[in-house]
C-alpha cells in the first residue's frame with residue numbers, strides 16, 4: 291500500500307483556508323450567516339430552496355410524485371441555491387436551515403409557516419402531510435422509516451467519504467479511498483440482497499425510502515456519481531441496477547431531476563420551477 295506519512299497533526303487544529311480540494315472555497319469550521327440576503331417567496335404553498343444534488347432531487351422528485359398523484363396542494367416554487375457561490379450562508383437561508391445545506395423548505399400552507407430542513411425530515415413531513423408514499427400499516431411503515439434513516443446515516447460514507455476522496459480531494463490517497471470504497475460496496479451489497487427479496491425497498495410499494503435511496507445509490511449504479519461505476523463494479527449489483535432503472539423511468543423522477551439543475555444537457559436544466567409548464571418552456575436550451 292502507498293503510504294504518505296509526511297503529516298503530523300498539530301496539538302490544536304487550525305483552519306487552513308487554502309487547503310485545496312473541490313469545496314475548499316466554501317468549507318469553513320464555523321456556522322451561521324456570512325451576509326444578509328432575504329430569500330425570494332413565490333405564490334405556492336411550498337417554497338423550496340435547493341440544488342439538484344442527490345439530497346436536493348429527493349425533494350423535487352417527491353413534489354413531482356405528489357403532483358402526479360393529483361395533490362394540487364403540493365404545488366411548489368423551487369429556488370436555486372448555488373452552494374459553490376455561498377448562497378447557503380445568506381441570512382435568509384440560514385433562517386430556514388441553520389445547518390446551511392440544501393435542501394431547505396418552507397411550508398406556508400399552515401397558520402404558522404414552518405421550516406423543514408434535512409432531506410429525510412422533508413420527505414417524512416410531506417409523506418405524512420399528504421398521506422402518500424409512506425405505508426399506513428404499522429409494520430410496513432416501520433420498515434420504510436428504517437430504510438429512510440439507513441440512507442441518511444449511510445450516504446455520508448458514500449458522498450463525504452468515498453466521493454470526496456475519489457473525486458474531489460486535491461490528490462489521490464489510497465487509505466481513505468480503500469476504506470470508503472469498501473464501505474460503499476458493502477452498502478451496495480446490503481441493498482442488492484434486500485432487493486433480491488422485495489420489489490421496492492420497504493416491500494411491495496414505492497415509498498419515500500426508495501426516493502431517498504435511489505437519489506444516492508440508484509444514481510451511483512446508473513453511472514451518474516463520481517465517474518466511479520467501473521471502479522466500484524456497479525454492474526455486479528444487478529438487483530440494485532434493475533430497481534434503479536425502474537425508478538429512473540418514472541416521469542416524476544425525470545422531472546424532479548431537472549429542477550434546480552445547473553450542469554449537463556441544457557434541455558434537462560430547469561434552474562427554477564414555479565409552474566408545471568416550466569418543464570416545457572423554461573429549460574436552459576429555451577431561454
Ligand SMILES: N[C@@H](CCC(=O)N[C@@H](CS)C(=O)NCC(=O)O)C(=O)O
Nearest residue numbers: 316343345373391392393408409410
Ligand atoms: N443531511 C443533509 C445533507 C445536506 C447536504 O449535505 N447538502 C449539501 C449538498 S448535497 C450542501 O448543501 N452543501 C453545501 C455546504 O456544505 O456548504 C440532508 O440530507 O439534507
